[in-house]
Amino acid sequence: MNIQGIREQFPILHQEINGHPLVYLDSAATSQKPRSVIEAVKRYYELDNANVHRGVHTLGSRATDAYEGARARVAEFLNAAGPEQIVFTRGTTGALNLVASSYAPSVLQEGDEIVITPMEHHSNLIPWQQAARRSGAVLKYIPLQPDGTISLEDVERTVTDKTKIVSVTYVSNVLGTINPVKEIAAIAHRSGAVIVVDGAQSTPHMRIDVQDLDLDFYALSGHKMCGPTGIGALYGRKSLLEAMEPVEFGGEMIDHVDLYESTWKEIPWRFEGGTPIIAGAVGLAAAIDFLEEIGLDTIDAHERQLASYAYDKLSAIDGLTIYGPKQNRVGLVTFNLDDIHPHxxxxxxxxxxxxxxxxxxxxxxxxxxxxxxATARASFYLYNTEEDVDRLAASLLKTKEFFGHAIG
Incomplete structure (x- = not known):
């Protein structure tokens, strides 16, 4: 993997911050964008900008082809059975809220169970709190092991025949934990529940096959995988999407409108009311092309090596506490340093x-x-190097020295 060649493709990395070369270690929040993605969005606006599914003129046709081509590209990337299983959203948050607002009401009754974990991002926690409140269902949590992992035995004990939905993150954005979602999906299905997976932190870093994992719903964000902000996607099993009602109305999601009632388009368009995020979808497709050219397996191996290097390097700093498992973690390290506030x-x-x-x-x-x-978090991506980790470690030692003198 030619890291320097990859870094050359990210214009933002070649700048100084406060007189020092930038070391960007916040990719879990948002990744940087390669020139190919920036150019794809720029090219769309310069040459093809028009609304989709409406005009019959050339620009409208080109925009529609690009938008639907991006949907097919996401489906291929996730190994979905077809592009109709991909709904474009504003991101993982929007995708998870769609499931909680549209699918959940059709299956949840008072006394039913929704199972999640304490490691969930608020985007995969609050929607289920609201779904439980609306339906009278019970929200249950799979307990965490001391190292921040979950055991399948605990999953078996928590999921019951009353469980209708199991929703878990594939990768924790704090602990770096990689959850066994394939095995969790099997447990959920044996109990008659559906499995929903928050893929915000997994999709950028590892190969995802929704059919092999046997997932019912999978959510992702483009901006964490070298794509633009404001674009994401929901994969849904076709039979489940077809049974769901839209939650946003207007624009191209309609089939027929009368004065007093209306009907909806088929999936996935019934869930995409209004003018969609066309340029974002174009940029997301370009990001997928970029990642697949490098190879998701190659990216995964590089980040695991960096995570291991960072874990060992930071563990050697006196007074620094690292959270999450040492083994089988993605490329991030969450920590606290002595009694110094993370901010x-x-x-x-x-x-x-x-x-x-x-x-x-x-x-x-x-x-x-x-x-x-609170904690501090350093997160790595395909453009980071061991030298970046060394800069982080050296800067943390300076932080210790600075606050040691300030306190002394």
Missing amino acids: DVATVLDSEGVAVRAGHHCCQPLMRWLDVT
Whole structure:
């Protein structure tokens, strides 16, 4: 894997921050964009900009072809059975909310169960709180092991014949944990439940096959996988999507409108009311092309090596605590340094040109489970190097020194 050649394709990385070369370690929040994605979006706006599924003129036809071509590209990327199983959304949050707002009401009754984990991002927690509140269903949690993993035995104990929905993240955005979603899906299906997977942190980093994993719903965000912001997708099993009602109305999601009633288009268009995110879809398709040219397996191996290197490097820093499993983790390290607030750590790191995330990472229940109010997080992607990790470690030592002098 030619890291330097890859880095050359990301214009944003070649700048200085506070007098230092930028080290970008916040890809779990949003990834940077390669020139091919930027150019694809630019080219669409310069040459093909028009609304889709409406005009019969040349620009409208080209825009429609690009938009529907992007849908087919996402379906191929996930190994979905067909493009009709891909609904474009604003991101993972929108996709998960669509399932909770459209599918859940059709299956949930009072006393039914929704099963999730304490490691969920708020986007995969709050929609299920609301679904439980509306239906009278019970929200249940698979307990976490001390290292932040989940055991299949606990999944078996938590999922019952009353469970209708199991919704889990494939990869924790805080702990780096990779959950056994294929096995969880099998347990859910044996109990008659559907499996919903938050793929925001898994899709950019590993090969995803929704048919092999036997998933019912899978959500992803384009901006975490080298694509534009504001675009994501929901994969849904065809029979489930066909049974769902739309939650947004107007625009091209309609089939026939009368004064007092209307009918909807077939899937997936019934879920895409209004003017869709056309340029975002074009950029997402370009991002998939970029990632597949490098190879998802190659990206996965590179990030695991970086995560292992970072875990060992940061573990050697006195007073630094790392959260999550040591083995089988994706390319991120979440930590706290002595009694220094994570926001202060991130501020000092930024003064050294090192960009990390600090806060609760939209996982407040998980923060309480960890018995902290916040953490710092360094997350790596295909454009990061061991030298980036070395810069992070050196800057953390400077942070310790700075606050040691300040306190002393």
